[in-house]
Amino acid sequence: MMVSDRRDSLPAARRVLAVCAHPDDESFGLGGLIAGYVHGGADVAILTLTRGEASTLGADAELAERRTAELACAVRELGITTSWLCDHPDGHLAQVPIDQLVAEVLVAIERHGPELLLVFHPSGITGHPDHQRATEAALSAACGSDLPVHGWYVPDEVATTLNAEFGTAFVPTEPSAADRRVRVDRAAQRSACACHRSQGGALPLIERKFELQGDLEYLRALTGTATDTPSRPAADQLPCH
Numbered sequence: 356m357m358v359s360d361r362r363d364s365l366p367a368a369r370r371v372l373a374v375c376a377h378p379d380d381e382s383f384g385l386g387g388l389i390a391g392y393v394h395g396g397a398d399v400a401i402l403t404l405t406r407g408e409a410s411t412l413g414a415d416a417e418l419a420e421r422r423t424a425e426l427a428c429a430v431r432e433l434g435i436t437t438s439w440l441c442d443h444p445d446g447h448l449a450q451v452p453i454d455q456l457v458a459e460v461l462v463a464i465e466r467h468g469p470e471l472l473l474v475f476h477p478s479g480i481t482g483h484p485d486h487q488r489a490t491e492a493a494l495s496a497a498c499g500s501d502l503p504v505h506g507w508y509v510p511d512e513v514a515t516t517l518n519a520e521f522g523t524a525f526v527p528t529e530p531s532a533a534d535r536r537v538r539v540d541r542a543a544q545r546s547a548c549a550c551h552r553s554q555g556g557a558l559p560l561i562e563r564k565f566e567l568q569g570d571l572e573y574l575r576a577l578t579g580t581a582t583d584t585p586s587r588p589a590a591d592q593l594p595c596h
Contacts, residue, residue: 363425363538365391366505366574371399372469374460374493378440378483379551380428383561384480385473385507386433387535387572392473393434400437400467401430404462404489405445419431421553428550433543439463448485456492457499464500472497476508476575478526494577504577505535507587513567521560528573535574541565 365397371392375381381389381401392399423440429436441459443451464472474493479486479523490506497504509517511527518525531580548561 357578361419363536365395365537366471366503366535366576368469368471369397370461370467370469371397371471371473372467373399373401373435373473374463375401375475376489377405377445378422378482379407379429379548379554379557380475380486380558381426381433381435382429382544382547382551383554383557384475386429386547387471387539387541387570388507388574389433389435390541390543391537391539394540394544398467399433399435399482400439400463400469401435401442402439402463404441404448404456404492405443405485406440408445411583418553422551425551425553429547432550433443435478437467445480445483448488451488453488453492453495456488457495460492460496461500464496464502469502472502472504474504474506474577476506476528477525478508478528480507480509480526481524482526491579505574506577508573508575509564510568510573513564516567517560517564520563523560528575530573531575533576537572537574538570539572541570 365388373381373385373389381403389399406419407422426438426440472493474490475486476486478492494504508528509525511529514525514527517523548558
């Protein structure tokens with residue numbers, strides 16, 4: 356069953372860092388939450404670890420460049436103040452040494468000074484290894500930085516319906532008593548989603564998800580898990596732009 360009578364406010368934070376695997380994760384997934392933080396006066400930054408060049412939607416030789424521009428458009432629509440985009444291989448993020456990714460998240464934390472990290476649920480939402488790896492890196496970095504991490508997820512009723520209607524692989528996640536059920540305004544999120552023209556084939560799915568969830572998004576407080584402490588690159592050595 357869907358959770359009823361849950362907290363409907365975002366976790367308090369004046370500065371937020373979202374850690375994502377691909378361009379469009381910030382819009383299709385976290386967009387309502389990011390827009391909510393921005394509307395509330397928070398300063399939101401985003402670290403995106405790949406340029407999404409392996410997508411089968413709108414694939415062409417210039418897809419990485421197109422998705423880079425689409426991300427910049429979405430960042431503006433959501434009101435994100437700072438965006439770093441890395442060039443790790445899309446679809447193979449799990450093969451990048453975890454210490455390297457953790458070190459990059461730590462640099463972004465050092466630069467932005469967030470009070471909270473926003474990520475995908477550790478399931479990867481659709482079980483995507485890139486999503487899982489991005490969250491793994493954020494959790495490990497947060498453990499070393501003593502930062503709270505909140506993971507966005509799709510509740511089980513919605514995941515099951517989408518899987519049946521679209522043949523997708525959303526991981527059903529049963530809301531727990533400790534989770535937050537946050538009310539969001541989807542206007543900025545929809546504008547950001549529209550920026551991702553190369554991924555337009557996903558929009559009917561996203562709109563159906565919005566229809567099923569209404570103005571609700573779901574967050575779970577996550578506990579950081581440590582890897583061996585990575586060497587931290589200097590702030591000017593973050594291999595992202």
